[in-house]
Amino acid sequence: MILIVDDAPENIISLKKVLEKNDFEVDTASSGEEALRKILKKSYVLIILDVQMPGMDGFEVAEAISGYSRAKETAIIFLSAASANVHLITKGYSSGGLDYISKPVDMNILLLKVKTFYRIYEQSRALNEMQTTLREEIEFRKEAERKKDEFISIASHELKTPLTTINGYIQLLERSLDKNDLSTAKIRLQKVQNQVEKLSLLVADLLDISKIESGKLKFNMKYFSVDPLLDQLLEEMQQANPQVKIIRKGNVGTEIYGDEMRIEQVLINFITNAIKYSPDSEELHVTSTKCGNDVYFSVRDFGIGMAEEHQKSIFDKFYRIEETSERFQGLGIGLYICKEIIERHHGKIGVKSTLGEGSEFYFYIPTSSPEKDQN
Incomplete structure (x- = not known):
């Protein structure tokens, strides 16, 4: 927007008419004081400023707005009838003007x-946007580097x-x-075996x-019965964790299309995390049911839970909740892998949680092959 500042109405009218005819948005002020009030409220690309006005003259207005952060990139063109006066021209440039036009x-x-x-102005704005983008990209590289270093450190420890x-x-x-x-x-020997299994899971992750990074995570997609899989899995998890009662709710009652081993991997991760993050709880609930053309699975614990801001990022790669990272160790990649698996099944993964009351991790996947639905 352009601001025309002139105490002569006829000058304002003629300038405004020409500029608007050429598709420029124009605002006007009839005094220096009015101009300052408007500059405090709005941003202008250019100010066409008459030098000789009663009250505040154009030079005083220019000097006053030079300290406004809103107007620091605003260009000023001075208008004056005294075109031959070198002193006035010099004063105009020293006051912050970028150009001078005589009447x-x-x-x-x-x-x-x-x-x-x-x-x-447009070139300057584009350059500023490029600089901002570049700074953001640099910060993103720095953050990625920091996360990589942190991950290497955690992985080495784990x-x-x-x-x-x-x-x-x-x-x-x-x-x-x-x-x-x-x-x-x-x-x-059994304790050695338990540690070997833990090490194997870490290496597998x-x-x-x-x-995943190289696009080579393979899936063996086929129809399989999920209820027997869940029965066997929960029996094994219950035997390995007798301190907590695993309660099963619901049944799917049908075959689903997917990678049986990968779905089991997600369920194991959910149940393992539920046990890990609810050390004082006596039970957890595993729910499976058919919802229309989808199947729904969830694992509900009654442990420490998490704040809402963490729920948005919990499936991100390398994400770990700082408040619990010392107490509960981990690589911060298990849920990220789960998310990749479920999305490759054209499903949806999520969490509902309340801090101090526990969490419920869930996912939906379609029962049939997307290719079959298209046929």
Whole structure:
């Protein structure tokens, strides 16, 4: 928008008419004081400012607005009948003006100058946008680098922990065998096996991340019965976690189309997390049911829960809740992998949670192949 400031109404009318005819948006002020009030409220690309006005003259107005943050990129063209006065021209430039036009105004010259300033303004704005985008991209690279470094550190720790534990149990196992204490040796051997399984899961997650990044995560899609899968899985999870009662709710009652192993992987992740993040709870609920053309699965715990701001990011890669990261270790990739698996099944994954009251992780997937639906 252009602001014309002149105490002569006839000058304002003629300038406004020419500029609006050339598709410029125009505002007007008949005094320096009125101009300042408008500049405080609006942003202008260009101000056409008469020098000789009663009260505040054009130079005083220019000096006053030079300190306004809203007007710091606004160009000023001075208008004056005293074109031959070098002192006035010099004062105009020192007051913040970028150009000077003498009266009577040659409208063609004025239009050329206005168009030039607008072009410069547009180029400057585009450059500022590019700089802003570049700064954001640099910050995003820095954040990605920070997350990568943090992930490497966490992964190294998570991998080192079971290895250290395995090494310790092997030493204890050797002592038990030296004493011919077979019962103790079996217990310690089982603990070694548990740590090996934990290590295998960590490595599997790391490999899945690599495959997702390279687009090579493979799926063996076919129809399978989900209820027997869930029965077997819950039986195994219950045996491995006798401290919590796993309550099953509902049945699917039909075959679904998907990768059986990958769906099981998601369910295991949900149940493992539910147990992990509700150490003081006595039960968790696993629900499965058919909803129209979809099947619905959820795992509900009664643990620590999470705040709403974390729910938006919990499925992001490497995302870990800072408040619980020290107490509950993890790589921050399990739920990201789950999200990739469910989306590859054309499904939807989500969470409902209340801080201090527990969480319910869920997903929907279609029962049939999308290709079959199209046929």
